[in-house]
């Protein structure tokens with residue numbers, strides 16, 4: 001792929017690495033490529049970050065034909081920059097696009113676009129402990145037309161922003177509300193894709209949880225509202241009686257890269273990992289009879305998010321005394337160790353790019 005580069009005339013001042021937060025400071029450049037019916041992908045370019053001009057009738061604004069990805073570039077102690085399993089994101093985006101009738105963006109081009117952009121923006125990759133450069137590839141329909149159909153033009157873009165340490169003072173357990181009314185996904189729907197529409201439909205649940213003093217929503221299956229599926233932006237795992245339980249990837253749950261990596265680590269450590277349906281009743285029962293040992297969410301942003309409390313209707317369970325579990329901590333230390341190059345990567349998950 002040939003990428004045209006237009007350097008920004010004015011480079012922004014880099015923000016304070018100890019006050020980055022999440023998603024606030026975009027870097028100087030972005031990757032853009034266009035797709036048109038008949039022509040396919042063309043005009044790969046890295047250009048100064050700027051607003052996108054869209055016709056008001058543009059398909060994405062009305063029918064939400066949009067997919068995205070999220071991954072990070074990590075600064076290692078010796079100053080190098082590495083990615084973590086970017087091919088998983090590339091392949092997942094192809095599957096998301098297939099479901100939304102959007103053109104596939106080839107895996108090699110996806111990785112090349114990210115690699116080149118991060119190389120250009122390498123001074124933006126922070127070096128403070130646990131900070132990283134968050135990379136957001138996304139694609140949307142640009143055709144100007146109000147007809148509902150597969151669009152004749154799309155844009156693929158990548159933007160980046162330095163993000164702060166998710167935990168400043170060690171892992172911090174959150175309280176989670178099991179949502180028993182609204183649902184996120186059903187079989188045959190778009191639950192397994194990373195599309196903006198899934199998020200639009202989930203905000204009401206999030207608002208409801210926050211009003212009740214809970215940080216996140218735990219979604220149940222869309223058909224029976226009986227089996228636990230995932231948390232807002234994370235997959236979720238339960239340690240019950242020494243074994244791990246997590247929802248199977250059967251069309252409604254997002255196949256997380258972090259989930260997949262954790263399962264690999266856990267199995268290598270000798271844990272029985274059950275990718276199986278777990279009912280919320282069995283979960284709450286385990287919470288009361290003392291067999292529920294640890295609960296944690298998994299996702300790129302936080303890596304792991306320990307759960308200290310679960311509420312389902314009027315029933316409340318405190319997990320591990322509200323503290324971070326031993327296994328949760330070990331998973332966090334191991335995965336972040338591999339990502340930031342503090343420990344050797346026996347899996348070939350990391351890829352040094354600069």
Ligand SMILES: *Cc1c(COP(=O)(O)O)cnc(C)c1O
Nearest residue numbers: 233234235254256257258299300
């Ligand atoms: C992105 C995402 C996850 C986590 O996936 P990772 O690849 O581990 O970051 C989990 N659930 C949903 C709904 C997501 O959008």
